[in-house]
Amino acid sequence: MQRPILAIAEDFSKYEMLVYDLKKIFQQTIRFSQDKPTRKKDMLWYENLLEHSSIKDQVFFMAEQKKVDQNFYKFQLRCPSYCEKPIFRFDSDGSAHQNKSEKLKLQSVPTPHFNKFNNKGESIAYQTPELENIDYSELQRIGDFFVLFCEQCHLRYIDGTFPFIESGDTRIFQLPVQADDLLEGIKFPT
Amino acid sequence: MNLLEVFTEVKESFCSLWKAKYRGNTLEIITHYTSPDSKFISVFITERDGKYIVTDGGWLMSGEYYESSLLKTKEFDPLLFYYTSFYKLRKTSNGVNDLYFSSTSEIDMVPNKVHDLAQFISQSLYTFHSLYEIDQAKDVQQREKFLGGVNNFLERIYLRKDDTKLQFGKSLGPKYESVRFNAIATEADSKIVLVKYITGVTPDYYRRSLTNATVDFDIATGSDLNSFIKNKVAIIDDQVSGFQVKKILPYVRQLEKSLDHEVSRWSNKGEIIDMFT
Numbered sequence: 001m002q003r004p005i006l007a008i009a010e011d012f013s014k015y016e017m018l019v020y021d022l023k024k025i026f027q028q029t030i031r032f033s034q035d036k037p038t039r040k041k042d043m044l045w046y047e048n049l050l051e052h053s054s055i056k057d058q059v060f061f062m063a064e065q066k067k068v069d070q071n072f073y074k075f076q077l078r079c080p081s082y083c084e085k086p087i088f089r090f091d092s093d094g095s096a097h098q099n100k101s102e103k104l105k106l107q108s109v110p111t112p113h114f115n116k117f118n119n120k121g122e123s124i125a126y127q128t129p130e131l132e133n134i135d136y137s138e139l140q141r142i143g144d145f146f147v148l149f150c151e152q153c154h155l156r157y158i159d160g161t162f163p164f165i166e167s168g169d170t171r172i173f174q175l176p177v178q179a180d181d182l183l184e185g186i187k188f189p190t
Numbered sequence: 191m192n193l194l195e196v197f198t199e200v201k202e203s204f205c206s207l208w209k210a211k212y213r214g215n216t217l218e219i220i221t222h223y224t225s226p227d228s229k230f231i232s233v234f235i236t237e238r239d240g241k242y243i244v245t246d247g248g249w250l251m252s253g254e255y256y257e258s259s260l261l262k263t264k265e266f267d268p269l270l271f272y273y274t275s276f277y278k279l280r281k282t283s284n285g286v287n288d289l290y291f292s293s294t295s296e297i298d299m300v301p302n303k304v305h306d307l308a309q310f311i312s313q314s315l316y317t318f319h320s321l322y323e324i325d326q327a328k329d330v331q332q333r334e335k336f337l338g339g340v341n342n343f344l345e346r347i348y349l350r351k352d353d354t355k356l357q358f359g360k361s362l363g364p365k366y367e368s369v370r371f372n373a374i375a376t377e378a379d380s381k382i383v384l385v386k387y388i389t390g391v392t393p394d395y396y397r398r399s400l401t402n403a404t405v406d407f408d409i410a411t412g413s414d415l416n417s418f419i420k421n422k423v424a425i426i427d428d429q430v431s432g433f434q435v436k437k438i439l440p441y442v443r444q445l446e447k448s449l450d451h452e453v454s455r456w457s458n459k460g461e462i463i464d465m466f467t
Contacts, residue, residue: 002228042252042286068286095254096209096220096230105203108230110211110220123228181214183236186284188243188291 002123007083009121014055018079019088019116019153022053025061028157030146030165032065042067050077050155057081061155063165065142069093070167071180073142075149085123089115090149092142097125112145114152128152142167218247223308225255226319231308235300238293244303245291246311248284256315263394266318273314277306329391336389336427336456337372343459344373344385347466353378362410369409375466381420383466384410388445388453389427396432400441407448423465424453 008015025048032044043064050059057079065073072093076086096110101122109125112134118124130148146165150156157163207222207230216236223231234247251261260266274281279290290310292303341358348356355376362369362384373385386403390396407422424445427433446452454462 068284095225095232095249098224098228098230100228103203105206108207108209108220108222110209181216181236182247182284183216183234183243183245184214186282186289188238188245188282188293189280190239190241190293 004121008117012119022154023050221308223312225315229255231311233307241293241295243293248287248289251287277310329395383421385423390432392432393434393437404445404448422449426453428455
């Protein structure tokens with residue numbers, strides 16, 4: 001169950017500084033690697049410490065991408081000393097989030113979407129106009145979404161420009177690679 | 191007040207939650223059914239050999255709606271078994287996760303399949319979640335009950351020892367703030383006895399309690415306080431539902447290695463008294 005995060009509700013101004021104040025990454029090009037040290041063996045992974053302009057806590061940028069589906073990835077900001085969950089996140093694909101405090105008809109926010117917290121510590125999904133108007137039949141580029149993420153949470157390379165991200169090479173895993181159709185190649189016995 | 195207007199508002203609100211995404215030859219339908227983690231359930235429809243296939247796309251087990259490591263425990267298996275047969279679903283795989291599906295050749299039966307599949311995902315998750323939360327609440331209660339009982343018992347033992355200080359819930363020391371013992375007895379010669387209480391309402395919780403104790407005893411043994419440790423005692427609750435010997439035995443043995451002797455059973459009070467003399 002998604003319970004409100006107490007640390008965020010208690011000190012929301014810190015949350016806003018963590019997410020919206022300038023953060024710098026020391027690597028200009030982000031490349032996924034395959035050695036994610038967790039249980040999720042189906043994901044490529046990247047993590048790096050950021051330099052935060054106003055907060056001393058360690059803030060990390062983390063990204064993961066499904067090995068079998070290049071279009072399924074997440075970017076997130078983490079600050080483990082403040083809150084266990086990612087404090088800000090972008091989901092390219094996956095289930096629609098339920099914003100429970102909204103009127104019912106407005107509760108469903110499909111992916112791609114961003115996830116932030118409100119001043120009650122509740123998880124809120126939202127789409128920027130660029131995401132709302134996406135044509136799902138067209139292939140989306142990870143780089144475009146990454147720039148959007150950097151804009152939303154004020155993340156830059158040390159020289160002030162946007163960093164780049166490179167999609168992982170999923171061919172090396174010899175798994176069935178899904179294009180945009182996640183049921184392609186799957187056998188449904190009759 | 192026009193109640194028909196109310197009905198229209200309710201119906202339209204529900205309907206506006208339904209959304210669709212084209213994904214190549216597959217259609218994703220986002221339904222109004224939800225998961226305990228505030229996600230809307232999606233089902234996927236594709237066509238194979240003249241039949242409509244309706245499936246979860248592997249999202250149930252991939253952790254799209256609920257922490258996948260929890261779903262891959264044995265506790266979720268019987269629920270999956272029950273609900274797949276209840277909704278007459280079948281299973282296939284994408285190489286990473288299981289997919290649940292059903293099929294029909296009639297277009298007007300597709301809504302039934304969508305309904306059943308979405309209900310299946312939602313209900314199995316809510317049932318699992320409620321059982322998990324109930325166990326968690328029960329475990330907290332049990333832990334408090336056991337803690338109170340053992341605390342009282344140890345206090346009575348130490349009443350007879352004037353030169354010994356007994357403290358509950360204390361950490362090992364300033365350098366080891368997070369390493370806590372249920373009781374630490376400090377004797378006149380500054381020697382200490384470290385005590386852990388082990389309990390749990392399910393074998394899972396019981397194992398967690400055992401491993402936690404093992405690690406904390408190991409840290410104490412490896413610390414600079416080791417020369418002060420006179421004895422290490424683990425009092426295990428052998429009257430609780432989580433105490434299922436077959437399922438926890440390897441963990442008990444591991445704890446006994448850390449202690450250098452056997453654990454003390456709560457049902458055998460004489461054994462416990464011996465540990466403190």
